[in-house]
Amino acid sequence: MTSALGSVPAGSGTAPRPGGADPQLPVRPHRKRWGRTARWVGWLWVLPALIMYGVFVLRPLVLTVQYSLYRWNGIGTAQWVGFDNYLTVFTDRDLLKIITNAFVLIIFFSFIPVALGLLVASLVRRITTGPGGTLVRTVLFLPQVIPLVAAGIAWSWVLSSNGLVNQLLRAVGLERITRPWLGEFSTALPSVGVIGTWIMLGLCTILLVTGMSKIDPSLYEAARMDGAGPIREFFAVTLPSLRQEIGVCLTVTVIAALASFDIVYISTSGGPGIQTTVPGLEIYRLAFSQRQVGLASALGVVLMLLVLVCVLPIQRLTRGEKA
Amino acid sequence: MSEFSTRFTRRRLALLVPMLAAGLTITACSAPGSEQPTSEDSGAPVSTELGTDPITLEMYAETGFPLAKALADEFTKQHPNVKFNVREDQFTVIVENAPRVLASDNAPDIIRLPTMVDLVKDGLLKNLDPYFDAHGWDKFPASQLVQLRLTDGGAERGSGSLYGMGLGYSVTGVFYNKKQAEQIGMTQPPATIAEFEDLLVKAKAANLLPIMQFNKNTAGINFPYQALQNQYGDASQIADWIFQKQGATFDTPASLKAAQTIEKWAKAGYFPKDANAIDYTAMMGEFQKGNGLFMFNGDWESANLDKNMAGDVGFFLFPGETADAKHVAMSAPNTFGVGARAKNPDAAAYFLNWVHTNDKAREISVNVGGSHPGGPADLPLPPVADGTVLAETLKASQQLGADNGAVDFTANATGGIFAAAITPEMQKLIAGQQTPEGYVKAVQAEYEKELSR
Numbered sequence: 001m002t003s004a005l006g007s008v009p010a011g012s013g014t015a016p017r018p019g020g021a022d023p024q025l026p027v028r029p030h031r032k033r034w035g036r037t038a039r040w041v042g043w044l045w046v047l048p049a050l051i052m053y054g055v056f057v058l059r060p061l062v063l064t065v066q067y068s069l070y071r072w073n074g075i076g077t078a079q080w081v082g083f084d085n086y087l088t089v090f091t092d093r094d095l096l097k098i099i100t101n102a103f104v105l106i107i108f109f110s111f112i113p114v115a116l117g118l119l120v121a122s123l124v125r126r127i128t129t130g131p132g133g134t135l136v137r138t139v140l141f142l143p144q145v146i147p148l149v150a151a152g153i154a155w156s157w158v159l160s161s162n163g164l165v166n167q168l169l170r171a172v173g174l175e176r177i178t179r180p181w182l183g184e185f186s187t188a189l190p191s192v193g194v195i196g197t198w199i200m201l202g203l204c205t206i207l208l209v210t211g212m213s214k215i216d217p218s219l220y221e222a223a224r225m226d227g228a229g230p231i232r233e234f235f236a237v238t239l240p241s242l243r244q245e246i247g248v249c250l251t252v253t254v255i256a257a258l259a260s261f262d263i264v265y266i267s268t269s270g271g272p273g274i275q276t277t278v279p280g281l282e283i284y285r286l287a288f289s290q291r292q293v294g295l296a297s298a299l300g301v302v303l304m305l306l307v308l309v310c311v312l313p314i315q316r317l318t319r320g321e322k323a
Numbered sequence: 324m325s326e327f328s329t330r331f332t333r334r335r336l337a338l339l340v341p342m343l344a345a346g347l348t349i350t351a352c353s354a355p356g357s358e359q360p361t362s363e364d365s366g367a368p369v370s371t372e373l374g375t376d377p378i379t380l381e382m383y384a385e386t387g388f389p390l391a392k393a394l395a396d397e398f399t400k401q402h403p404n405v406k407f408n409v410r411e412d413q414f415t416v417i418v419e420n421a422p423r424v425l426a427s428d429n430a431p432d433i434i435r436l437p438t439m440v441d442l443v444k445d446g447l448l449k450n451l452d453p454y455f456d457a458h459g460w461d462k463f464p465a466s467q468l469v470q471l472r473l474t475d476g477g478a479e480r481g482s483g484s485l486y487g488m489g490l491g492y493s494v495t496g497v498f499y500n501k502k503q504a505e506q507i508g509m510t511q512p513p514a515t516i517a518e519f520e521d522l523l524v525k526a527k528a529a530n531l532l533p534i535m536q537f538n539k540n541t542a543g544i545n546f547p548y549q550a551l552q553n554q555y556g557d558a559s560q561i562a563d564w565i566f567q568k569q570g571a572t573f574d575t576p577a578s579l580k581a582a583q584t585i586e587k588w589a590k591a592g593y594f595p596k597d598a599n600a601i602d603y604t605a606m607m608g609e610f611q612k613g614n615g616l617f618m619f620n621g622d623w624e625s626a627n628l629d630k631n632m633a634g635d636v637g638f639f640l641f642p643g644e645t646a647d648a649k650h651v652a653m654s655a656p657n658t659f660g661v662g663a664r665a666k667n668p669d670a671a672a673y674f675l676n677w678v679h680t681n682d683k684a685r686e687i688s689v690n691v692g693g694s695h696p697g698g699p700a701d702l703p704l705p706p707v708a709d710g711t712v713l714a715e716t717l718k719a720s721q722q723l724g725a726d727n728g729a730v731d732f733t734a735n736a737t738g739g740i741f742a743a744a745i746t747p748e749m750q751k752l753i754a755g756q757q758t759p760e761g762y763v764k765a766v767q768a769e770y771e772k773e774l775s776r
Contacts, residue, residue: 067355071776075422075445078354161597183539183600185754269540272599272750273757288419290739291441292776293355 068297074287078294085298095299098277099306101189102258105278106310108193109200109257114249116197117204118242122234124205125212137209143202152266155195156182159267182268188275195263200256204249211245212238247318251311258307279303369453370669371676378667379406380674383424383431386411388623390490390657390692391435394678397687405670415541418738422447430662432671438735439486439660440567443477449661451485454672460485462699463679464724467492470655470731480566488675489656491694494720494729495546495621496640496652498628498712503531503616504637512639514646516554523593526616534588535615537606538598541734541741542749544585546619546653549733550641551581553651558730565736567774573733573767582752582759589753599750622716623657625693629711638715640723650722654729657694689713695720737773744769 068085072078089095120140127136143151158164159181166178181191219237228236261280264270270277270285279299287296384391395407410431412420418437424430425447442448455461460468467489474483499509507529513519526533537543552561556577563571588594595601601609610618611631619641628636640650661671678684679698686705688696693713696705704721707714723729734741748765751757757765 070355072356073441074356075426075447076356078356080354160600180597180600183597185756271539271747272754273747285742289742291422
């Protein structure tokens with residue numbers, strides 16, 4: 001049996017656990033007192049962090065839920081509207097489209113970077129342990145270091161009418177398909193997605209490379225002795241061993257996709273039309289430009305729940321076996 | 324064993340429950356927001372004296388428009404006891420921040436205002452009527468300040484009490500590249516919309532971009548759109564709609580015809596192909612590089628264009644359907660207001676009066692701001708160099724005043740109309756994703772939605 005804290009089995013008991021009032025083990029009074037103090041001292045140590053957490057995470061969370069039940073412009077008096085704001089979120093056609101956009105971005109922010117990351121990691125695994133390793137890792141990780149705003153600006157130049165992408169296309173005679181990638185209805189969302197892929201790929205690759213370096217080489221040896229080629233090796237050894245790393249990659253990137261804001265705000269501002277508007281951007285617009293704090297809060301709560309709904313199964317799937 | 328674990332969790336609970344309770348108490352479960360204290364000062368005496376005590380005026384101005392800072396500096400030079408603490412933000416940021424900044428304890432004395440309606444409703448702006456009387460602003464042409472008036476509680480714009488003044492009064496129209504105009508044989512500005520469209524055809528045929536206009540982030544094509552809308556119908560209908568008058572609607576034949584024309588122009592390739600990917604800064608850059616015969620914009624760019632394209636740019640007010648049609652154009656004060664919780668409202672009003680009446684200040688308004696300085700009708704305009712686009716925009720401004728043709732921007736109708744409807748729907752319209760009928764209906768629907776709140 002494990003206690004609620006998941007601590008060591010309580011029954012092993014040669015050393016009296018501090019404060020653990022196990023009736024079979026006589027505990028000397030002063031030690032008992034010391035133990036009790038120790039626990040409270042422990043709480044004392046985490047108290048500053050807990051207060052910060054309460055004030056800056058729990059309190060805003062509770063307030064957001066509260067605001068979502070009102071019609072409020074942020075300044076004047078608020079009017080109680082119950083679940084009206086939630087009804088709007090789930091029935092407004094534009095808002096539904098905006099939520100869908102976020103799910104499309106998951107493909108670009110999560111699936112593609114993880115898949116590509118696996119490929120790249122397998123290829124560079126040997127290089128990263130060699131002398132040029134630091135260089136390779138730095139280059140791969142660079143997109144993570146660059147501020148998203150800077151990345152957004154740089155990419156909007158690359159994808160503009162006379163940007164690098166179109167210049168390259170013209171150079172190879174593909175003039176016909178050049179276009180303002182971020183300004184056209186059909187290509188805007190995928191183009192924003194590509195920016196996300198670029199940013200997330202480095203993170204995923206580094207995580208996966210690190211995971212690969214922990215795999216016991218004897219497993220590969222065994223596989224090879226059984227006559228497995230590199231592809232079989234990848235599916236039989238590498239992939240299963242990376243279960244947890246893939247889980248972390250997916251969790252981080254799915255949250256990044258659903259909660260995206262910076263890249264979209266900088267590269268397209270949600271346009272053209274509402275083609276690339278994502279919930280994060282809409283929440284900001286609703287709250288600050290349209291001054292519908294209630295509706296913005298409701299959308300915020302829905303977004304939080306969506307993130308949980310998407311991320312919890314990933315956690316369960318990738319943790320399940322090892323825990 | 325079980326006793327151990329339950330005791331443990333119970334203890335944890337004993338700690339967590341009060342913490343959570345405390346957390347919830349902090350959040351206070353009462354309704355958010357509060358009634359702002361309504362300014363009780365409307366009857367109180369105001370002073371038109373600046374005094375000699377050292378004071379610092381808090382000013383919240385717009386980035387990229389050096390006029391406010393230039394005027395503040397000149398004011399300090401003339402009145403050394405008054406210093407300015409100028410904070411600048413982009414206009415959209417001011418729009419978003421204004422309510423919170425004005426509601427804070429450190430409310431600015433002088434603030435660049437976005438749409439005023441919500442701010443007046445929340446009691447965040449000072450009613451300037453006492454200053455209007457004290458400083459004798461009744462000597463200004465009434466039309467100059469009409470957009471800055473609101474009825475009680477901010478129900479309607481265009482009448483009622485004064486809540487702002489302009490640091491310059493802007494006019495919009497069409498800038499044109501003189502070299503390209505010559506190339507297609509345009510010797511004088513078009514006198515009718517038909518003539519204007521004729522020039523578009525000629526420019527297209529000459530492989531020139533007829534209209535350089537931005538449409539990314541915010542809808543720049545709303546400039547030509549409203550220019551057409553102003554002429555296709557009764558402009559006072561548009562003004563009523565912007566002022567939120569009862570029963571006013573966007574769904575008019577003029578709005579529809581304007582939308583159809585914009586659609587036609589977009590299909591004909593008169594706008595840049597990637598207009599939805601061009602923002603304001605990019606548009607200015609492209610036009611100055613010689614990309615584009617026309618550009619719909621305002622006189623706030625006059626000084627800039629005179630510097631970067633000296634002698635190569637002209638300006639005209641958008642023509643009507645017939646040559647004798649009266650001139651109508653979007654024209655608005657660069658509105659500045661005084662916070663209801665400002666610490667030095669008398670000095671702020673003194674500054675606003677000074678901006679309109681002091682010779683040096685008027686000169687700065689014209690030369691730095693590029694706009695008409697406003698003020699009493701009998702004060703002469705500061706001289707400007709002939710042949711500059713600044714001279715042309717000033718002339719246009721006077722012409723517009725004579726025709727009484729100033730209309731506010733439709734973008735200012737409500738706080739969210741530009742971001743929530745006009746911009747996305749205009750982006751769709753020029754990309755063929757929205758019909759002209761759909762455009763007009765969508766804008767009106769958003770307007771009704773916002774007014775119903």
